[in-house]
Amino acid sequence: MSIFERTIALLKRTGTAPGPAFRAVSAAVDLPGSGPAKYSLAPEAAASKRITLDRVALRLAGYLPEPAEERRFAEYYRQIKRPLVKSAFAPPFDGRDRRVIMLFSALPGDGKTFTSINLALSIAQERDVSALLVDADVLKQHVTKIFGLEKEPGLLDALSDEDASVTSMVVATNLPGLSILPAGRFAGGTVELFSSNRMHQVLDILLAQNPRRILLFDSPPLLITNEARSLVSIAGQVTLVVRAGSTPRDAVRDALGMLDEHQAGGIVFNEGHIGLNQGYYGYGTYAVDPIDKASKR
Numbered sequence: 146m147s148i149f150e151r152t153i154a155l156l157k158r159t160g161t162a163p164g165p166a167f168r169a170v171s172a173a174v175d176l177p178g179s180g181p182a183k184y185s186l187a188p189e190a191a192a193s194k195r196i197t198l199d200r201v202a203l204r205l206a207g208y209l210p211e212p213a214e215e216r217r218f219a220e221y222y223r224q225i226k227r228p229l230v231k232s233a234f235a236p237p238f239d240g241r242d243r244r245v246i247m248l249f250s251a252l253p254g255d256g257k258t259f260t261s262i263n264l265a266l267s268i269a270q271e272r273d274v275s276a277l278l279v280d281a282d283v284l285k286q287h288v289t290k291i292f293g294l295e296k297e298p299g300l301l302d303a304l305s306d307e308d309a310s311v312t313s314m315v316v317a318t319n320l321p322g323l324s325i326l327p328a329g330r331f332a333g334g335t336v337e338l339f340s341s342n343r344m345h346q347v348l349d350i351l352l353a354q355n356p357r358r359i360l361l362f363d364s365p366p367l368l369i370t371n372e373a374r375s376l377v378s379i380a381g382q383v384t385l386v387v388r389a390g391s392t393p394r395d396a397v398r399d400a401l402g403m404l405d406e407h408q409a410g411g412i413v414f415n416e417g418h419i420g421l422n423q424g425y426y427g428y429g430t431y432a433v434d435p436i437d438k439a440s441k442r
Contacts, residue, residue: 195317196292196325206291208259222267229264229382229410230274233359238407243381244352245360246410247281249367251400255388256415258287261363264384269323274357277315280328281362281376283335288363289327292316299329303347304338311347312354326351339375348379367400377403382410389414 203209210218233244248264250257261278268276280288283301294316303311316325338344351360362380365373377383383404387397 194297194315195319196294197319198323208262208291219267222263225384225411225413226264226267229384230268230271230359232382232410233274237381241379241381241408242348242352244358245348245362245379245381246384247362247364247376247380247382248384248386249364249373249377249400250386250388251366251368251392251396253366253369255366255386255392257366257386258282258291258363260386260413260415261361262288262291265323265361266320268359268361269320271322274359275322275324275355277324277326277351277355277358277360279326279360279362281339281372282365283328283331283372284365284370286328286331288325292325292327294325294327297327297329299327300347301329301332301335301338303329304341304343305332307343307346311350315351336371336375339372340378344379367403368396374403377408380408383408384410384413386413386415 200209204211209215229246233246235243237243248257248261265276265278268274278288279300280286281300282288286295289295289297289299297316298309298314300311300314303309303314311326314326314329316327318324332338348360352358362376364376367373367377367385385397385400385404
């Protein structure tokens with residue numbers, strides 16, 4: 146039974162995703178000053194701009210847990226990232242590079258953005274892999290706003306102008322191995338931009354710049370935006386974020402029905418906790434290897 150079939154079976158039994166047990170906060174990461182430094186071997190020196198991550202501000206904004214919860218939540222995100230990182234460097238399928246990972250929710254308000262941010266922070270802890278967090282939710286631009294990059298050019302600028310240098314738009318951070326590509330200045334025709342040959346060219350450039358880089362896209366809700374459906378068509382891996390006790394069962398089923406089995410990167414149950422013997426980890430993660438569909442229990 147595939148990940149999608151198992152999830153549908155679970156939702157049918159419960160009527161919805163598992164009930165809430167944890168507050169909607171993101172996983173802990175070892176930001177500078179919070180523990181031993183971990184460095185990525187993947188250089189990000191080409192970034193022309195640099196920002197400093199503020200641990201206190203991120204916590205106050207709800208993107209980091211309280212100190213007492215940091216270790217526990219850090220482990221949750223390790224469970225989420227492990228199969229994604231493992232599969233990222235497997236051979237592509239149907240021309241789709243598995244280093245391109247899209248994080249979607251079926252509907253707004255499921256916790257997709259703080260999941261994207263914390264997954265990027267966790268991947269950046271890897272010693273031989275780096276993470277580029279791309280704000281592809283171009284209508285809301287939450288990632289761009291959280292990091293104060295509203296005035297910076299980004300993805301939309303690179304897609305709109307074929308002569309623009311997308312690598313110059315990448316913003317480095319003080320956390321080695323983590324960089325950000327803002328959404329950029331909004332323009333019309335975003336669906337066509339995401340579906341264009343230029344989009345493939347931008348992906349190729351970003352991947353070629355650093356062969357050990359994973360592109361992590363914070364993407365629009367899948368069921369209500371055409372932009373999200375365009376992004377699905379180019380994703381090597383897809384992770385669906387579901388809010389426990391909130392996301393309707395039918396919405397989850399419809400979203401899963403739009404994905405290819407080969408893209409299966411896992412499902413994150415936000416605010417959910419059910420037993421470890423069911424293959425879920427404290428923060429509500431169900432992850433599979435998208436290559437062989439084998440459960441990581």
